[in-house]
């Protein structure tokens with residue numbers, strides 16, 4: 400796994416439902432917990448390896464839809480049906496990842512001890528983007544090509560309606 404921070408989504412993409420993403424083949428699930436804190440867990444339930452992103456958020460925890468285990472944003476298993484809440488068992492915890500929410504985006508690092516989140520001036524070289532970025536040059540090229548195509552299409556339509564009657568429709572003699 401590359402030691403990089405990945406920009407995985409916009410803050411607005413993560414509201415009250417779990418969000419499934421994939422970083423270089425690692426499935427992750429994002430959700431909002433206590434005070435809107437972003438939680439990022441491996442998208443595999445420690446119980447039966449089910450996708451946790453298919454579950455829901457309840458009382459600030461991510462709930463696995465299969466047997467209803469509850470996980471907080473650090474991946475700590477907070478509740479298991481039929482087990483008293485004060486019984487702790489680390490084996491029930493989910494794998495969690497570090498995340499940073501900044502300027503309307505959410506960044507994730509899949510390493511257990513991530514590099515410090517880079518300063519703004521270091522970003523372009525440090526962060527890989529999973530969210531497609533708008534490349535201004537490509538954007539302009541696209542509109543230029545679209546414009547040219549529309550002009551050619553317009554000329555063809557014009558010729559069609561102007562020339563077809565001239566060549567293919569017999570003129571009616573008038574007296």
Ligand code: FES
Nearest residue numbers: 444446447463466
């Ligand atoms: S598979 Fe997730 S709680 Fe059982």
